[in-house]
Amino acid sequence: MIKSSVYRVAFIGCGKRAHEHAIGVQVDSRCEVVGLSDISTASAETLNAEFGFQAKIYTDHKEMLAKEKPDVVLICLWTPLHLPVFRDCTEAGVKAVLCEKPMSATWGDCQDMGRIAEETGCQLTFSLQRRFAKGNQTVRRLIKEGKIGQVLRMDLYSPPNLLDCGIHTFDQAISYMDETAAKWVLGAVDTTEIYNWFNVPSECGASGQIIFANGVQANLYSGSIDTWEPTQDMAKIWAGVRVIGTDGFIEVMWDGQIVRGVNYEDPSWKPEMELSSMSDQMKGYVRHAIDCLETGEEPEVSHKKALRASEIIFAVYESVRRNARVELPLTGVTDSPFITMLENGQFTK
Incomplete structure (x- = not known):
C-alpha cells in the first residue's frame, strides 16, 4: 500500500x-x-x-x-x-x-x-x-430494501458486440444481485454481419439464457434495435436491465436512467430519478x-468483478461452439470461441 x-x-x-x-x-x-x-x-x-x-x-x-x-x-x-x-x-x-x-x-x-x-x-x-452512476446505486439500494420483492428474472439488453458492449449489461446485472456469478449459459449469435471493434471481430447480435447461482433467470437480447423489430418497451431500454421481482419491477438504462418502476401493492410509488453524466x-x-x-x-x-461479466460473454460464444449450454466456471477454454469459429469458416454464408 x-x-x-x-x-x-x-x-x-x-x-x-x-x-x-x-x-x-x-x-x-x-x-x-x-x-x-x-x-x-x-x-x-x-x-x-x-x-x-x-x-x-x-x-x-x-x-x-x-x-x-x-x-x-x-x-x-x-x-x-x-x-x-x-x-x-x-x-x-x-x-x-x-x-x-x-x-x-x-x-x-x-x-x-x-x-x-x-x-x-x-x-x-x-x-x-x-457502477458509479447515481441511478444504478439507487437501484441496488431499492433491490436490497426489497422494494420489488425477491428478484426472479432479468431481461438484459445491449447494443451489438457482447465483448465491448455486453460487458456493461452483464456487469450491471451482476451488481444488482450483490455480485452473484452465473451458473450456466445457453447462447446464440447473429453473424449476418461481422463487425470489428478495436481490432477484435464480433457478431452483430446475440441472444441467450443465463441462470445465476441464486436461481435468477436472465434473458439476453443484443443487437441493433433496427433489427429487433422491438416492442415499445424494448426500444426504451435498448441498453440496460429490466429487473423483475415478486412485488414489482424496475427498468434501468446503462447510465442509471430509471425508465419505469412498479410496485404491485403501491401503484403510486415511483423510484427516485437520479441522473449522472459520464x-x-x-x-x-x-x-x-x-x-x-x-x-x-x-x-x-x-478485475475479479470484470472477470465475472467477461466469463458470461465467452460462455455465450462457447455455447455456440458446443451447440449446448455451458456450465460455469468456464474451463477448458482459453481462446475466443467466436474468433476461432470465424477463422475456421464456421460462419461462412
Missing part, C-alpha cells in the same frame, strides 16, 4: 477514452500526471494541453515506465494490447492500473490479467464506470480507485 498522499500518474494511450479518464484524474488532487505515452505525439500533446498536465511525452510506453516510475497507470488502448501492456506495468512496479474495458480478446488472456494482478499485488480495475461517473471511478489504493479494499470495478 502506498503511504504518500500524491501519486505519480501516467497514461498509455491518449485518444478519446483517455480524455474521458483524464476528467477524473484532473479533479483528484492526489494525482500528479508525469507521463503520457502514445504512438501519436500529437495525441499526447493534445491531451497534455487540454488538461494542463505538463507531463513528459513518450512514444514508447516502456521508456516512460522506466524513466517516470509511475504509481498509477491508465491504459486507454485497443483491446488486444491490454494484457501485454498491463504485464509491462507490473514488471515496472506500478501499484495500480486503471484499464479500459473489455478485459481482453480471449478468455485465456482475461484470466492471465487476473492472475498477474493477484501474483504481483497490482490493483487492476476496468472502466465499468456505470464525466461524473469517471470522476467517481478514478476517485474510488485511488481510495482503494490507500485503504487496500477491493475496488467496485476490480
